[in-house]
Amino acid sequence: MKEKLLRVLCCPACAADLALKAAAEAGGEVLEGELTCRGCGKTYPVRNSVPRFVETDKYVGNFSFEWLFYRKTQLDSHNRAESSRNDFILKTGRAPADLAGKLVLDVGCGTGRFMEIAGGGGAEVVGVDLSFAVETAAENMKGRANAHVVQADVFHLPFKPGSFDFIYSLGVLHHTPSTREAFLRLPPLLAQRGEASIWVYSAETRYERVRNAFTDFYRFFTCRMPIRLLWLLCHAAVPLYFLKRLGKPGALLEMVLPTSMSPRAEERVLDTFDWYSPRYQFKHTYSEVEGWFREAGLKPRRLGFPVAVTGVKQE
Numbered sequence: 001m002k003e004k005l006l007r008v009l010c011c012p013a014c015a016a017d018l019a020l021k022a023a024a025e026a027g028g029e030v031l032e033g034e035l036t037c038r039g040c041g042k043t044y045p046v047r048n049s050v051p052r053f054v055e056t057d058k059y060v061g062n063f064s065f066e067w068l069f070y071r072k073t074q075l076d077s078h079n080r081a082e083s084s085r086n087d088f089i090l091k092t093g094r095a096p097a098d099l100a101g102k103l104v105l106d107v108g109c110g111t112g113r114f115m116e117i118a119g120g121g122g123a124e125v126v127g128v129d130l131s132f133a134v135e136t137a138a139e140n141m142k143g144r145a146n147a148h149v150v151q152a153d154v155f156h157l158p159f160k161p162g163s164f165d166f167i168y169s170l171g172v173l174h175h176t177p178s179t180r181e182a183f184l185r186l187p188p189l190l191a192q193r194g195e196a197s198i199w200v201y202s203a204e205t206r207y208e209r210v211r212n213a214f215t216d217f218y219r220f221f222t223c224r225m226p227i228r229l230l231w232l233l234c235h236a237a238v239p240l241y242f243l244k245r246l247g248k249p250g251a252l253l254e255m256v257l258p259t260s261m262s263p264r265a266e267e268r269v270l271d272t273f274d275w276y277s278p279r280y281q282f283k284h285t286y287s288e289v290e291g292w293f294r295e296a297g298l299k300p301r302r303l304g305f306p307v308a309v310t311g312v313k314q315e
């Protein structure tokens with residue numbers, strides 16, 4: 001971790017400042033060390049350059065597996081593509097260049113694919129995740145002076161109130177025990193007139209609700225399966241892609257047995273696993289999400305991709 005991260009960190013237990021003691025350093029970063037709370041005295045390790053505010057990955061073992069395996073599959077810099085960049089713009093409503101000079105929080109950063117987009121626009125980005133995806137994110141962000149990775153739970157975030165100019169969370173909050181409760185942890189971390197953008201799974205259309213009903217039924221079994229068995233089963237998405245492109249019968253098959261239709265075979269397996277493996281997966285409507293924004297004192301604005309909403313913190 002970089003020492004300058006201390007200015008936004010605080011103890012998740014008592015909110016006091018933290019002191020950093022380094023045991024191993026390289027390239028201006030603390031690789032191993034310890035953070036000690038100046039208030040309650042609790043300690044938090046820094047391992048592999050990441051400050052750790054949780055002892056385990058709790059209910060997101062599937063994401064630890066996923067992001068330690070698919071380390072670069074969705075990284076634009078690796079693919080020489082712009083798909084994560086386009087996704088970022090669609091789901092946050094912000095162009096990366098708008099964020100230049102701002103302090104930004106990526107909640108549920110996974111491999112850091114959106115951190116590299118926001119950081120590429122000139123923002124200083126802090127990525128936080130509960131899973132061991134942080135190992136991958138730290139590796140992917142290595143050498144970037146404007147990127148920080150933290151392992152913590154959205155329900156106990158180790159950040160000082162009012163720290164961030166912009167917070168985004170894409171495809172994350174619906175994977176916690178309560179999407180609304182998880183969202184409500186974010187606005188207090190925004191500076192005045194700061195903005196938050198979230199994207200959560202949609203139950204907006206009838207088609208989505210029917211598909212969701214099918215996958216909720218399958219998920220009852222898939223989330224209880226041994227993780228590697230499920231991952232092997234998800235390879236069925238590779239050939240199913242071709243069957244599902246065969247007119248109406250194909251479309252019907254996709255509705256009753258949804259699998260990823262990404263043109264890239266590796267991403268089809270990843271996305272299908274990503275859908276069927278999480279312990280928690282809720283779907284929401286715009287009006288529900290807009291209600292949470294108002295409740296938190298943010299003025300909501302719908303973005304075009306369901307269900308993505310952004311909102312500015314009111315004075």
Ligand SMILES: C[S@@+](CC[C@H](N)C(=O)[O-])C[C@H]1O[C@@H](n2cnc3c(N)ncnc32)[C@H](O)[C@@H]1O
Nearest residue numbers: 060063108109110129130131153154170172175
């Ligand atoms: C589907 S992945 C999305 C990752 C990234 N936003 C992206 O789109 O590439 C969901 C991420 O949310 C993280 N997550 C789930 N529950 C969390 C929690 N309570 N606190 C922090 N992160 C959490 C998971 O570990 C996982 O990396």
